[in-house]
Amino acid sequence: MKKKPITYAISFAKAAQLTSDAQINNAVFATALARALTENLNLQGFELATDSATADQLLVVHAGTTQPPHRFSSHDEMFSVMPSLEDGLTWIQNTELLGYARAYNDLSQFAGMSLGQTMRQDLNDDLDSSRNYIVITAYDFGAAQSGQRAPVLWRTHVSVEAGIVPLSDQVDTLLATASGFLGRNSKRLIRRFNSEVQIGTATVVEEDVR
Incomplete structure (x- = not known):
């Protein structure tokens, strides 16, 4: 049936x-x-x-x-706490939009392992880009x-690095993925x-x- x-x-x-x-x-x-x-x-x-x-x-x-979060020099951050606060808020919002919160939580099982470090760097690279x-x-x-x-x-959630390609040109590929x-x-x-x-x-x- x-x-x-x-x-x-x-x-x-x-x-x-x-x-x-x-x-x-x-x-x-x-x-x-x-x-x-x-x-x-x-x-x-x-x-x-x-x-x-x-x-x-x-x-x-x-x-x-x-x-992506704004990046400031250590000199800038010495004189203002606002950049780091804004960075943190942007980071949290991007983590939620991309659905990465669980992936970050799961990294605890790989603590001290090179695999865990590689996985964390991959996630960080995603969040540091549009x-x-x-x-x-x-x-x-x-x-x-x-x-x-x-x-x-x-x-x-599905996402891909924006680069120079607008979202409108990536819809079919993203949803097919x-x-x-x-x-x-x-x-x-x-x-x-x-x-x-x-x-x-x-x-x-x-x-x-x-």
Whole structure:
């Protein structure tokens, strides 16, 4: 018997404070993002709901570009605490946007090992650069519609170093990278390098939200 598809509706969240992609509020960009997301969700047994009455899940999509923390000389930091505070806030916000918090916490099991140092440096390098990202968070649609506190069913982050390529040109590749992980929680950071399209190291993060 064919499994009943999970139906969903899509909502685009307002761009976070740290995003800079000018096209995030562009209707053309939103349409392209919704198309690419729908195509990849179809591969995972999801189906776009025809109306609100038939939607099982509400998918809230955040997309944009992180801004790396500012870097100051030791001389600057001697005379002002503000740069370090701003750096810390930016670092925390980027960690949340990219879904790296669990990966940092997991590093404790590699304390004192060269592997742990390499993994930490990889994460730090990501956070020290601008990254184009897409975050898809799934909520129970019925609870969200009724005004209750809707439980998060799953959340997937995917990102890649921005470089000179705008987010609008990376949507298809980013979502294709995340396609096989949509709708489930792997509890780990997944790193892939796609040499064919040469977009750099794409990362997918699925959070255990239960």
